[in-house]
Structures are given as C-alpha cells and as structure tokens.
C-alpha cells in the first residue's frame with residue numbers, strides 16, 4: 001500500500017478479500033481504522049455471473065445446473081463450489097466482524113448501483129467522509145449496454161466511459177427449477193445477512209434471475 005499523507009485517502013480494490021478468511025486479521029493488523037466497502041448483489045445472480053465469467057475463459061466446463069448440485073435428485077446444493085460459496089455473505093461477514101465494528105463496513109447494493117448509481121455513490125462518499133462530488137451529472141444510462149456509464153462533466157462533450165465487454169455480459173438461461181432451489185438455499189443466509197447488516201437487500205422479492 002502506498003503511504004498516505006495528511007488529507008489523502010488511499011483506496012484499494014480486491015474483490016476476493018471479502019471471502020478470504022485471513023484478510024480481516026491482516027488488514028486489521030495493518031490499519032485497524034480502515035474503512036471497508038463491500039458491493040453485494042443477489043447471490044443467485046452473482047453465482048450465474050461468476051459462472052458466465054469462467055465459461056468465457058473455459059467454454060468446455062459443465063453446465064451451471066451440473067456444477068450447482070452435489071446430488072441433483074436429492075436437490076443437494078454444492079456449497080463448496082466457489083460460485084455458490086462466495087454468495088453466503090453472512091458467513092464471510094462473520095469473520096470481518098471479529099475484527100471490525102459494523103460501523104466501519106459499508107455495503108453497496110449491486111442492484112441499486114445499476115438502477116441508481118448516483119444515490120449509491122452518495123452513500124459511499126458520505127461513509128468515506130468525502131464531499132459529494134460524484135453526482136447524477138456523472139452518470140449516463142447507455143440503453144445499448146443496459147448499464148450506467150461514467151461521464152466527467154468537467155470534460156465537456158467527451159463521450160461517457162462504459163465498463164468493458166467483460167462487465168454486463170448476457171447470462172446463459174438457467175433451468176428455473178434450479179434457480180428456485182438456489183433461492184431456497186440462500187434464503188436463510190440472506191435473512192441472517194440482513195439482520196447482521198441492518199439492511200434489507202430484497203433479494204427474496206421475485207422469482208427468477210435478477
């Protein structure tokens with residue numbers, strides 16, 4: 001990590017930290033006042049997104065439906081498969097709460113980051129004690145991509161910058177029965193996560209992928 005001088009904030013982004021059991025202790029030992037920002041999305045959609053990413057690199061892998069189960073006849077989910085395990089957010093958060101108070105952790109809703117990026121970024125800036133610089137003016141919804149893209153009002157007419165092709169890929173169609181089974185699997189963990197964070201992410205609202 002680079003040294004931070006007075007008046008600076010050092011930021012670092014590593015998605016795997018949240019699910020790495022040694023990370024909370026190590027980060028706490030390095031800087032116990034560190035503020036943590038975690039982006040979470042519906043774990044079922046997250047698992048499919050994770051699978052889609054792997055599939056793009058290894059097209060020969062088995063189907064999502066095959067990988068999701070230890071025993072499909074019995075409906076036994078394979079919670080050791082990383083695409084599924086990562087979405088058990090309550091489990092991972094428990095390790096962080098051994099070292100950091102909840103007040104030092106901010107959770108961003110992945111769904112709202114897409115539907116209301118400025119609102120979600122306002123909360124992040126408040127949490128970090130920053131002025132709200134990134135506002136609505138910084139976002140432009142690109143209907144072709146189906147996601148908000150970033151523009152810099154200070155750059156005048158320059159085109160908004162969308163994330164690359166590997167973000168916002170089309171997901172394969174997954175058997176709705178498998179989705180239902182996965183929703184049932186995650187429900188108790190999601191409820192526990194809402195209780196632990198005091199935030200209801202509303203992942204139980206609809207059936208099907210979000």
Ligand SMILES: Nc1ncnc2c1ncn2[C@@H]1O[C@H](COP(=O)(O)OS(=O)(=O)O)[C@@H](OP(=O)(O)O)[C@H]1O
Pocket residue numbers: 015048049050052110113114147148149162163166167168169
């Ligand atoms: N603005 C914008 N543009 C494009 N994509 C967006 C955006 N906001 C959120 N998302 C969602 O981010 C998902 C990819 O994030 P990742 O977690 O895979 O990224 S990373 O691994 O942390 O780099 C990606 O998941 P997939 O849709 O499965 O590709 C998107 O749904």
